[in-house]
Amino acid sequence: MAKTETSNPPSPSPLSRERILQAALRLADEGGIEALSMRKVAQELGVKAMSLYNHVASKDEIIDGIVDIVVGKIDLPRVDLDWKIAMRQRALSAHEVLLKHPWAAIAIMSRINIGPAMLRYVDRTIGCLREAGFSWKMADHAWNAIDSHIYGFTLQELNFPIEASAYAETAESFISYIPPDQYPYMHQLSLYIMDGSYDGLYDFELGLDFVLDGLDRLRERA
Amino acid sequence: MAKTETSNPPSPSPLSRERILQAALRLADEGGIEALSMRKVAQELGVKAMSLYNHVASKDEIIDGIVDIVVGKIDLPRVDLDWKIAMRQRALSAHEVLLKHPWAAIAIMSRINIGPAMLRYVDRTIGCLREAGFSWKMADHAWNAIDSHIYGFTLQELNFPIEASAYAETAESFISYIPPDQYPYMHQLSLYIMDGSYDGLYDFELGLDFVLDGLDRLRERA
DNA sequence: TCAGTTTAACTTACACTGTAAGTCTGTCAA
DNA sequence: TTGACAGACTTACAGTGTAAGTTAAACTGA
Structure with a gap:
């Protein structure tokens, strides 16, 4: 008899460590790492939770795996x-x-x-x-x-x-927790952000350059 | 009749938000935040888990509370x-x-x-x-x-x-993961730490001063 | 003093978690 | 044809946070 077409790939999409990590990465990106459970990863792959253990040792190994993918x-x-x-x-x-x-x-x-x-x-x-x-x-x-x-x-x-517009909104929703008599500086700062005179966004490169420049001076001195 | 001695304090140690936070803080310090569960906090106080909810709204509120104590x-x-x-x-x-x-x-x-x-x-x-x-x-x-x-x-x-001595030991236990042909620089560095020519400890004030000095120059320029 | 209200403990139950342990089925080599 | 094995399966357990309902004691006003 002719061999069945399942003989090449034994199943439509065989489970593997790689496929498990990809599914886990997708879930973590969508719902955060606390949304990651063995049952949900398995469901994502059309499989039961315990089947994952044929390919990974533990949930920790999955997290280690997706962290390394990101790195x-x-x-x-x-x-x-x-x-x-x-x-x-x-x-x-x-x-x-x-x-x-x-x-x-x-x-x-x-x-x-x-x-x-x-x-x-x-x-x-x-x-x-x-x-x-x-x-x-x-x-x-x-x-x-x-x-x-x-x-x-x-x-x-x-x-x-991250968005500048959302920043003003956020300030607005938090300002009630910041009474001006108790927290005068924070209150004032929140007002500046709310009225748009300052977007409230931080600059990654500012602090980065402080560190790089400091290291540079240290290197030249040596 | 004379009043019973329980009339002053209604129980030997009445539950309170304060006592709950202190117990939770103790548990977190001992076993990390993942060791913190409502049942364990309750047990620590000689009480059942659900009783805590008479004083705090949720586990999140407990964590917020102990974080604020630390801050x-x-x-x-x-x-x-x-x-x-x-x-x-x-x-x-x-x-x-x-x-x-x-x-x-x-x-x-x-x-x-x-x-x-x-x-x-x-x-x-x-x-x-x-x-x-x-x-x-x-x-x-x-x-x-x-x-x-x-x-x-x-x-x-x-x-x-944190300890310098433990650092050398740690380097020794990890060195097998760091083959010299694949990770030559890390391997070399691990050797330096292992043989004690460098304690491997970082200096908090080094980077701190880079930032403070950079800010100082920015301030003077303004 | 007694009834009524309030407080704060209690028990039970539910849906979820990671995973140990054991079972069943289909594919392949001998 | 048979035995091995891989890889899925089910079941079970001890743990989680907390919704919901119950009970008992303590305080309050008449």
Whole structure:
């Protein structure tokens, strides 16, 4: 007899670690990481929860996996460029990627991640700084200072609306919690944001340049 | 008849929002925020879970409450000091407090917090900067840049051992994940940490000063 | 003093979570 | 044809937050 057409792919779409991670990533992007459950991932793939365990060891492994996928989207620093330009590009790319996956920054900061993309990312960063003349110790400190700004800034940003127009609205809805007699400065600032004389948006590059310039002076002194 | 001795305090230790928050804070400090459940908090107080709802609206309100308690422990910036000194003291105090309550940094960064301690903390910070001559907009940006460093640095730090000796051990346990051919720079750096030629500890004040110095130059230029 | 109201505890129940453990079925090699 | 195995399945358990209803004690006004 002729073989059935199912013999090539044993099922219309066989489960795999890759397909599970993609589905989980989709769910996290849509509803945040707290919307991620084994049952929902399974449902997304037309399968029961326990079937996932044939391909991944645990939910933690799934989260580690999608974190590494996201980290893999960050542009690696180019060693052929001036270190400051390379670090700036890397930071801007990281900032952009983390905004696209709002759950990711916290996931990265609250767990130890040693996926391949993360290791490559850190290795290239330290390498770029080392080649620029930083000592091992200073390269390590520089990387830490830059990333402190990337993650700290982005996390603060994610707690607030990104759009300037929404910002004025948000200020308006919060102003009732900020009586002028108790919190005079915050009250005043909120008024400025509400009447549009200031968009309230922060500038990622401002703090980034403070750090990069400081590192530059340190490098020249050495 | 004489009144029973229970008439003064109706029970040996009546439940209250305050007592609930203290118990929750204790639990979070001991086992992290994921160890915090309504049932465990209740048990800690010799009571059943649902009784807590007579005093707090939800688990979220408890978390908001303990976050605000922790924020309240941070030294407020003193307006009578030079802004840079005041901001440095505030940052060091925040860093110290966040290390004492390792769950708090993430809780602060991943939720909108408008408790009284937080409002006072932000108000005094903006006020201090405003009195130092920053415009409203620049005061806002300055506050954001400084806090990006505080939270970003502390969160990275919390994922790693604080003790120098533990650092070398940690490097040793992770080195097998870092083959030298794939991650040459990280491998090298790990070796330096393992053999003790570098303690691997980061310096909170390094990045902090980059930000403060950058802000200072901005202020002088205005 | 007694009835009525209020407070704050209680129990029960529901829908959800991650995952340990065991079962069934279809494909392939020998 | 048979045995192995992979990969799906079901069931079950201990945990979660909290909606809903109940009970018992304490305070209040007549």
